[in-house]
Amino acid sequence: MAANASSRGVFIRETIEVARRCGFDGVDLDWEYPGSPKEMSDLGFLLEEWRHAIQMEANITKRPPLLLSAAVYYSVNFSALGGGPRSYPVASIKNNLDWINVMCYEFHGSWDTSETGAHAALFDPNTNLSSVYGLKSWLKAGVPQNKVILGLPLYGKTWQLKDSKVHGVGAAAVDVGIGGGVLYYSQVVEFNRRANATIEYDLDTASVYSYSGINWVGYDDPLTTTVKIGFAQALGLRGYCFWALSYDYEWTISSQASTSWIVTNETGASLF
Incomplete structure (x- = not known):
């Protein structure tokens, strides 16, 4: 779609129409991911044309312009994924988007079953696979x-541990674990309860993991989420978002996150 001016135009018109018809405040683009320098360039053109169309529609209808945002890779540059080195069109993003939702997760997963990993590490002392970076x-x-x-x-x-006695972040593993490699947060809570799992906090990555026998799961809980929100506020970021709210059945983390952000904003305090 993005490679062709005509198809971009159709896409843009239809998204604006749907957003207005449904009473949405805006549109969020989730392109995972532009696979080449050419596609990155096409993304830049798409955002420019989209913003222009949104402003034109607002001028004609006398309504506030729709918001325009995008979900993006955790880093501005790609190196670990296929398609060769490439970078996001930063100038177009700055000029045309209201904000970007930086996906600071999926650093580790089923594509590497040789060791456990903190898939949303805030820090990583050994690699650039971290939210901070x-x-x-x-x-x-x-x-x-x-x-x-x-x-x-x-x-x-x-993951499934190779040795149940060796269970830290980066411990040797032999396969993906329960749930086919993924558990919703509420499922993690249930696993911990049913399996009487041991819960550990990893200070190097600011993450938490739990294990029972050879079954191992790495995740964020209310505490690590609060730490990450403190870091985001220390950087002066606009806010935070979750993927996905429905995975936390009791709203445990999302409620804690909301409280943490409000308290820190009101007091001017920071965790860092």
Whole structure:
């Protein structure tokens, strides 16, 4: 779609029409992911034309312009994924989007069953696969702080341990774990209860994991989410978002996150 001006036009018109008909405040683009430098360039054109069309529609209808945002890779640059080195069109993003939802998760998963991993690590002492690295790459590239949203997961990643006695982040594994490698947060809570799992906090990555026998799951809980929100506020970011709210049946993490953000904003305090 994005490679052709005509198809971009159709897509843009239809998204605006649907958003207005349904009473939405705006539109969020989730393209995972532009697979080449050419597709990154096409993304830039799409955003420019989209913003122009949104403003034109608002001028004609005398209504507030629709918001326009996009979900993006955790880092402004791609190196680990296929398609060759490429970077997001930062200038177009700065000029045309109201904000970006930076997906600070999926750093580890079923594509590597050799070891456990903190799939949404805030820090990583050994690699660039961390929220800190990714967020700072966007800011360093020139995206304003008030246009950056920290994306947080409400699910965990599971592995089967090679040795139940060796269970830290990065421990040897032999396969994906229960749930086919993924558990919603509420399922993690249930696993911990039913299996009487041991829960550990990993300070190096600011994440939590639990294990029972050879079953291992890495995830975020209310505490690690609060730490991440504190970091986002220390960076001056616009806010945070979750994928996905429905994975937390009791609203445990989302409620804690909302309280943490409000308290910190009201007091001016920071966790860092």
